[in-house]
Amino acid sequence: MAGELILIVEDNAKNLKLTRDVLQFYGYHTLEAVTGAAGLALAREHLPHLILLDIQLPDMDGIAVLAQLRAEPRTDALPVVALTALAMRGDRERFREAGFDGYIAKPFSVADFPEQVRLFLNPDVASRST
Numbered sequence: 613m614a615g616e617l618i619l620i621v622e623d624n625a626k627n628l629k630l631t632r633d634v635l636q637f638y639g640y641h642t643l644e645a646v647t648g649a650a651g652l653a654l655a656r657e658h659l660p661h662l663i664l665l666d667i668q669l670p671d672m673d674g675i676a677v678l679a680q681l682r683a684e685p686r687t688d689a690l691p692v693v694a695l696t697a698l699a700m701r702g703d704r705e706r707f708r709e710a711g712f713d714g715y716i717a718k719p720f721s722v723a724d725f726p727e728q729v730r731l732f733l734n735p736d737v738a739s740r741s742t
């Protein structure tokens with residue numbers, strides 16, 4: 613089922629546009645922020661169904677953004693997926709320990725991305741697939 617609201621926090625204009633365009637093509641509604649502070653404000657205001665969070669942002673890193681979301685009762689249960697160009701061994705474990713619900717490495721595959729998003733929006737399916 614599409615139509616869910618997804619917040620994209622990404623400071624790279626090209627990546628932001630690609631992510632938004634793919635999500636909108638598949639029927640999702642999107643909110644966009646290019647800084648951690650703006651992302652936090654949109655998350656608090658709209659309580660999106662999913663947050664795609666870049667790790668390297670101009671004002672604060674994604675792990676700090678996540679920590680703030682997890683520290684506030686209104687936002688602590690929102691699914692948050694790290695979107696990152698970092699693809700080193702151990703990143704997946706590091707992001708999971710930080711409290712992310714998952715990790716999508718950039719550049720993502722346009723063919724696979726919608727299915728990855730769908731799984732994060734439907735944790736029952738995601739947990740069965742792991």
Ligand code: MN
Binds near residue numbers: 623624666667669
């Ligand atoms: Mn970035």
